[in-house]
């Protein structure tokens with residue numbers, strides 16, 4: 052098992068389950084848990100449950116299973132995202148939009164590795180009844196348990212307050228048009244915009260709010276016309292990563 056991962060688990064035990072730390076170069080990142088954020092991972096990323104249970108048993112860890120689940124999600128997804136994007140993100144960015152931010156761990160992490168304060172807007176839905184379909188790929192479609200209801204905006208707001216991240220603002224997807232005056236250096240969407248739902252949903256907003264020298268990075272479904280649509284928006288489009296159901300693209304210089 053990765054040494055850094057074990058260190059993060061130990062830090063959570065030492066903090067009496069309040070937070071975990073991650074070493075990133077010369078910086079130490081600290082992320083506080085909330086019960087709701089841990090439950091989001093447990094319910095939404097339920098395919099990862101067996102792995103979390105196995106880690107708990109292998110390490111014989113006293114840490115609560117939903118905390119192990121969150122740290123495991125962090126290492127499996129967020130650390131990978133950071134290492135892929137590190138060379139594309141300018142260290143001087145001042146404004147970031149994350150569409151479909153989940154519990155915003157990427158943003159909490161980026162917020163702490165930047166040497167200056169940037170402003171973040173995270174867009175999420177108020178209520179998630181089911182995990183959206185992966186178009187044309189029913190066997191990869193995930194469903195929430197019947198008795199589970201997820202309220203992403205509320206979960207995010209509480210997690211950002213708990214982490215004292217006053218510069219990370221949460222936007223309910225229904226009120227997006229109240230933010231058309233904003234301007235972003237970086238617009239991100241991991242496994243969300245153009246993958247779980249149509250690119251059209253935020254296309255106008257992105258067109259309006261991306262700075263002329265800003266960049267957009269998003270994961271696009273390989274089962275519909277998302278890649279075509281995205282390519283028609285920008286003069287420069289670069290493929291930066293691939294997953295089984297989607298491809299990660301960077302777009303800049305809007306047409």
Ligand SMILES: C[S@@+](CC[C@H](N)C(=O)[O-])C[C@H]1O[C@@H](n2cnc3c(N)ncnc32)[C@H](O)[C@@H]1O
Pocket residue numbers: 128150151152153154174175176179183203224240241242243247248252
């Ligand atoms: C697969 S998760 C990705 C979460 C996070 N970006 C990550 O990569 O770990 C997809 C996210 O998109 C959000 N979502 C679904 N429909 C949305 C919409 N119409 N607008 C904004 N976010 C949405 C879901 O609530 C969920 O948090």
